[in-house]
Amino acid sequence: MDDLLAARLQMASSLGFHIVFACIGMAMPWLMVLAQWRWMRTGDAVYLRLSKAWAQGVGVFFAVGAVSGTILSFELGLLWPGFMEHAGPIIGMPFSLEGTAFFIEAIALGLFLYGRERLAPGLHLASGVVVGLAGVAAGVLVVSANGWMNSPTGFTYGPEGFSDIDPIAAMLNDAWAVEAVHMTLAAFASVGFAVAGVHAFRLLARPKHQLHRAGLRLALTVGVLAALVQPLSGDRSAKSVAQRQPMKLAAMESHFETGTEVGLWIGGIPNPETRTVKYGVRIPYLLSLLAFSDPAAEVKGLEEIPRGDWPPVVVCHLAFQVMVGIGTLMVGIGALFLWLRWRRPVLLDHPKFLWLIALSTPVGFIAVEAGWIVTEVGRQPWIIYGIMRTEEALTPMPGIQVSLAVTLIVYGLLSALIFGVFSRQIAHVEREEAEHG
Amino acid sequence: MADLILAAIGVSLYLYMLFGGADFGAGILELFLGERAEPYVDRALSPVWETNHVWLILAMVLCFVGFPLAFTTITTYLHLPLLLVLLGIVARGAAFTFRHYDPAPGGTRVWYNRVFRASSLLTPFFLGVTVAAISGGRLNTRLGDGFYAVFVAPWLGVFPVTLGVFVCSLCVFVATAFLAAERGKEAKGGLHYLRFARRTHLLSVVSGAIVLVAAWVDEAPIAAEFLASPIALTCAVLATILIPLIAWSFHEARVSWLRVAVSAQLALILAGYGVTQYPVLVRLADTPDITVNLAAAPQVTLCLLAGVLGFGLVLILPALFLLLRVYKLRQIPEVSRHPENPAPNPYGD
Numbered sequence: 001m002d003d004l005l006a007a008r009l010q011m012a013s014s015l016g017f018h019i020v021f022a023c024i025g026m027a028m029p030w031l032m033v034l035a036q037w038r039w040m041r042t043g044d045a046v047y048l049r050l051s052k053a054w055a056q057g058v059g060v061f062f063a064v065g066a067v068s069g070t071i072l073s074f075e076l077g078l079l080w081p082g083f084m085e086h087a088g089p090i091i092g093m094p095f096s097l098e099g100t101a102f103f104i105e106a107i108a109l110g111l112f113l114y115g116r117e118r119l120a121p122g123l124h125l126a127s128g129v130v131v132g133l134a135g136v137a138a139g140v141l142v143v144s145a146n147g148w149m150n151s152p153t154g155f156t157y158g159p160e161g162f163s164d165i166d167p168i169a170a171m172l173n174d175a176w177a178v179e180a181v182h183m184t185l186a187a188f189a190s191v192g193f194a195v196a197g198v199h200a201f202r203l204l205a206r207p208k209h210q211l212h213r214a215g216l217r218l219a220l221t222v223g224v225l226a227a228l229v230q231p232l233s234g235d236r237s238a239k240s241v242a243q244r245q246p247m248k249l250a251a252m253e254s255h256f257e258t259g260t261e262v263g264l265w266i267g268g269i270p271n272p273e274t275r276t277v278k279y280g281v282r283i284p285y286l287l288s289l290l291a292f293s294d295p296a297a298e299v300k301g302l303e304e305i306p307r308g309d310w311p312p313v314v315v316c317h318l319a320f321q322v323m324v325g326i327g328t329l330m331v332g333i334g335a336l337f338l339w340l341r342w343r344r345p346v347l348l349d350h351p352k353f354l355w356l357i358a359l360s361t362p363v364g365f366i367a368v369e370a371g372w373i374v375t376e377v378g379r380q381p382w383i384i385y386g387i388m389r390t391e392e393a394l395t396p397m398p399g400i401q402v403s404l405a406v407t408l409i410v411y412g413l414l415s416a417l418i419f420g421v422f423s424r425q426i427a428h429v430e431r432e433e434a435e436h437g
Numbered sequence: 438m439a440d441l442i443l444a445a446i447g448v449s450l451y452l453y454m455l456f457g458g459a460d461f462g463a464g465i466l467e468l469f470l471g472e473r474a475e476p477y478v479d480r481a482l483s484p485v486w487e488t489n490h491v492w493l494i495l496a497m498v499l500c501f502v503g504f505p506l507a508f509t510t511i512t513t514y515l516h517l518p519l520l521l522v523l524l525g526i527v528a529r530g531a532a533f534t535f536r537h538y539d540p541a542p543g544g545t546r547v548w549y550n551r552v553f554r555a556s557s558l559l560t561p562f563f564l565g566v567t568v569a570a571i572s573g574g575r576l577n578t579r580l581g582d583g584f585y586a587v588f589v590a591p592w593l594g595v596f597p598v599t600l601g602v603f604v605c606s607l608c609v610f611v612a613t614a615f616l617a618a619e620r621g622k623e624a625k626g627g628l629h630y631l632r633f634a635r636r637t638h639l640l641s642v643v644s645g646a647i648v649l650v651a652a653w654v655d656e657a658p659i660a661a662e663f664l665a666s667p668i669a670l671t672c673a674v675l676a677t678i679l680i681p682l683i684a685w686s687f688h689e690a691r692v693s694w695l696r697v698a699v700s701a702q703l704a705l706i707l708a709g710y711g712v713t714q715y716p717v718l719v720r721l722a723d724t725p726d727i728t729v730n731l732a733a734a735p736q737v738t739l740c741l742l743a744g745v746l747g748f749g750l751v752l753i754l755p756a757l758f759l760l761l762r763v764y765k766l767r768q769i770p771e772v773s774r775h776p777e778n779p780a781p782n783p784y785g786d
Contacts, residue, residue, distance in 0.1 A: 056538065063534035067527050070490065073497055074523045077512030084501050085509040089734035092502030092742055099498050100749035103491050107756040111763065118763055165735045396580050397516045397588060410524070414531055421539045428540035
């Protein structure tokens with residue numbers, strides 16, 4: 001493995017680890033606030049206990065997210081100094097604003113977690129809302145920096161390097177809005193499903209447990225609403241990518257030859273050497289239609305650029321299929337949930353339904369990971385699309401394989417520990433519930 | 438404008454040394470005091486600990502947006518000590534979080550403690566090593582010289598190591614002084630903290646003196662420039678004058694004086710360092726040093742950055758004030774009434 005691949009894998013594992021906590025940081029505070037609010041409205045004490053239990057989750061995941069976010073801000077400099085030297089002044093706005101949002105999130109979370117008995121109820125709830133707002137703002141701002149890497153604007157690039165820098169234009173790049181909406185919805189969908197899934201698991205062990213029933217319904221409602229809207233945002237994202245990064249779209253869809261009236265692959269394993277796709281189903285006209293709203297539209301294929309400049313086709317294609325497949329599955333589960341809630345609420349406690357939700361715990365996060373693989377791998381070989389190649393940004397420091405190995409060990413340990421702490425937190429909450437009767 | 442951003446970096450590093458340093462020091466303190474210190478450390482840190490490390494992130498963001506060349510030079514050629522700092526921050530943050538949130542840690546608690554304490558010592562040590570290497574004038578940017586000469590030798594020297602030790606002892610001193618300030622008025626146990634703080638003060642004064650000697654021995658340019666700069670010398674003199682004042686505060690148990698004097702002494706040490714360095718950001722061995730003018734981002738970036746900073750301060754300062762007020766001020770009497778209070782139960786009751 002060469003240094004470039006090791007550095008890319010290290011960055012990928014760090015982003016892949018952090019994104020889970022970033023999603024939780026964006027969406028989980030809102031669940032905690034919703035439960036608190038329902039308690040204040042209805043006086044039903046189970047929602048107070050639910051809010052307290054979720055707040056503990058927010059606390060531990062926020063703290064780990066702060067740590068993994070620190071890792072990322074170090075790694076940007078440790079692995080990609082060539083990128084940071086030029087990109088820092090251009091995309092500094094979203095980073096510094098994100099720092100502000102993160103700071104406010106930390107303070108508000110401190111107030112919410114420890115202020116239950118010390119603050120007036122309204123102020124306490126408001127501090128929770130601020131946690132949620134700042135969490136979403138921080139996520140959306142970081143996405144702006146990624147949007148810029150995919151759709152770089154706000155500078156002139158010539159032989160002398162970057163000039164005429166306009167950080168505001170860079171922040172408001174073309175990719176930002178679509179990426180930010182897609183990411184925010186993904187956070188709410190994945191966290192809603194994951195939280196509901198954990199409660200479903202516990203309900204299978206302890207049927208009709210009050211807290212878990214309330215938790216499952218509230219979290220799944222939030223997750224389902226986000227999952228149902230997500231396809232619209234996905235469609236906008238695909239059209240945006242078709243405009244800005246046609247070769248990323250071509251890699252996602254294993255579309256090798258430029259043509260009109262192009263079909264869409266569902267599933268399949270591409271072979272970039274023979275330029276074919278095996279085991280897939282092709283729906284005629286659909287890619288042209290989805291990308292350009294016209295079944296006859298021309299879609300550029302990978303043949304337009306030299307073979308060496310292709311993004312890794314297999315990875316992009318498979319990741320994209322996984323993301324879309326899971327998204328569709330989540331829409332299906334969402335429709336089922338809403339229908340059951342409306343017509344057959346008693347079936348919401350049926351073990352088969354609980355099993356379905358329990359097994360869906362990780363699916364949202366898998367889709368989020370797959371989506372980020374599409375975004376990041378699909379941008380290769382560029383770190384700043386069309387401007388700077390990833391290898392140009394790499395540190396001259398040798399032996400990145402070692403730091404990759406250390407990074408992987410650290411993430412493995414952290415994951416195991418988080419799992420342990422999290423299980424014990426749930427057991428603790430259940431013990432307290434039992435005491436409440 | 439570049440100077441304003443630089444000043445902001447200095448202030449956030451100062452706040453990091455003060456609050457984050459107290460965090461590290463508390464962990465090092467546990468190394469010495471063991472289980473006895475733990476409830477107080479946990480109690481003193483828990484509600485605000487997440488915010489303390491944000492100061493380092495803030496300094497880093499200001500640096501890579503405002504002075505990208507300085508940032509990338511540091512991250513490239515001091516990759517290894519920074520990686521160790523990072524590992525320390527990760528291990529420490531994780532261990533502290535799990536220790537705090539784990540409702541039934543059982544046997545893992547021993548490991549949380551060990552990792553927390555060890556990383557509390559290693560992180561500030563390598564931060565000190567990194568800072569020394571940045572100003573030591575040994576950074577070698579000729580990649581052809583080989584791995585050891587470029588990536589190891591510049592930070593593996595007498596001056597960096599002594600500065601690392603000095604930073605650690607400062608952390609312990611700040612932590613013990615703050616703990617003593619909080620608990621010094623107690624009849625029982627308070628004197629213990631005051632005595633301990635006095636000893637750590639002596640430790641930091643001695644290790645600070647050793648740093649100056651080491652810089653001179655190591656021929657770090659900072660030693661000569663320190664002596665040549667009147668402002669830096671004034672800072673040093675003022676910091677020295679504070680030593681007897683702090684000693685007096687210990688003796689008389691004047692805890693509010695102690696708090697102010699310790700904060701001021703730390704500020705003077707950092708200001709003296711900054712003034713000596715200015716306008717150099719990173720000292721290199723052969724090539725010209727990286728100065729403020731060389732590294733500064735375009736004016737428009739710096740102005741916007743200053744704008745964001747001002748906007749952020751308007752939002753953050755009142756919130757931070759509220760947080761500190763709600764917790765620090767109301768919590769301490771509660772602890773004092775129950776000196777044998779166990780670690781707080783984050784789950785409420």
